[in-house]
Amino acid sequence: MPTVNAYAASSATSPLGPTTLERREPGPRDVLIEIKFCGICHSDIHSARNEWGSATYPLVPGHEIAGIVTRVGSEVTRHAVGDRVGVGCMVDACRECANCRKGEEQHCLNGFTGTYGAVGKDGRTTQGGYSTHIVVAEDFVLKIPAGLALDAAAPLLCAGITTYAPLRHWGAGPGRKVAVVGLGGLGHMAVKIAHAMGAEVTVLSQSLSKKEDGLRLGADHYYATKDPETFKKLAGTFDLIVNTVSAKIDLDAYLSLLALDGALVNVGAPAEPLSLQVFSLIMTRRSFAGSLIGGIRQTQEMLDFCARHRLGADIEVIPADKINDAYERVLASDVRYRFVIDIATLK
Structure with missing residues (x-):
């Protein structure tokens, strides 16, 4: 050997x-x-x-x-x-x-x-x-x-296939509004790929510290999730949200950002369990899903x-x-x- x-x-x-x-x-x-x-x-x-x-x-x-x-x-x-x-x-x-x-x-x-x-x-x-x-x-x-x-x-x-797979499966492309949660190793590839597929891309990050990078990578919009106004302004906006972070997030808040039949897809893998209110899914027929490479x-x-x-x-x-x-x-x-x-x- x-x-x-x-x-x-x-x-x-x-x-x-x-x-x-x-x-x-x-x-x-x-x-x-x-x-x-x-x-x-x-x-x-x-x-x-x-x-x-x-x-x-x-x-x-x-x-x-x-x-x-x-x-x-x-x-x-x-x-x-x-x-x-x-x-x-x-x-x-x-x-x-x-x-x-x-x-x-x-x-x-x-x-x-x-x-x-x-x-x-x-x-x-x-x-x-x-x-x-x-x-x-x-x-x-x-x-x-x-x-x-x-x-x-x-x-x-x-990082490439982990983000490409949900973008393809949930139909990212022209006429579709896609949000990427987190701009790290996974998130930056999600932005590049979604942009290349022709989607309108928004980055949702804790702060605006990486906004210049996000726009350079292909995002059309960039919002700070620490700002409560972000969730009010963007309510009911997105067809697809790809969550790339490995930390616990408020699923109900992010589900509220989905349009009719929208999907929130988790590719980040936090160590602790996540929870949500079922009405966050029932209203406007939203979905919460996961994707593995x-x-x-x-x-x-x-x-x-x-x-x-x-x-x-x-x-x-x-x-x-x-x-x-x-x-x-x-x-x-x-x-x-x-x-x-x-x-x-x-x-």
């Missing part, structure tokens, strides 16, 4: 540090990828610190992976040595259930295999992209189009869409020894808008 350099959490309370791990030998349908860049997602922090209660240590996070194929198995047909590729939040699924057959592997009825912190079919715990190489089944490897730089493409493998087919569709519209993430590239600092800055909302690790600094 190949031994590779990595950065790992050894416990829920310890900082991440350098280590090595063994990757499996590529099988006939596997692809060996030399990782060039890996984004830092808030989920990485939740997982490294065991805030969701399911972590196994040591844990190598990272599911926004961009790199180059260096070896392929004898039966691989989709990828070749030298291809620019990406890996997102999944590295496998059962591939046989009704949802997998529909191309919705993220909703695999038997549970998809996460890129890190899951148990693969070989019985080993999966380890993620804060490492120099990874071995992945070819069906879960995405092609990164030539129009996307690898560093700016890496966050698309989570996207299937492999749709993730490729998203990458191709972003390449056509020249949409990469706004990033700050860091060396591996700044990962712990980056975690604290993410928690302090001190990043515009995604940290990306230069994996060359692990070698």
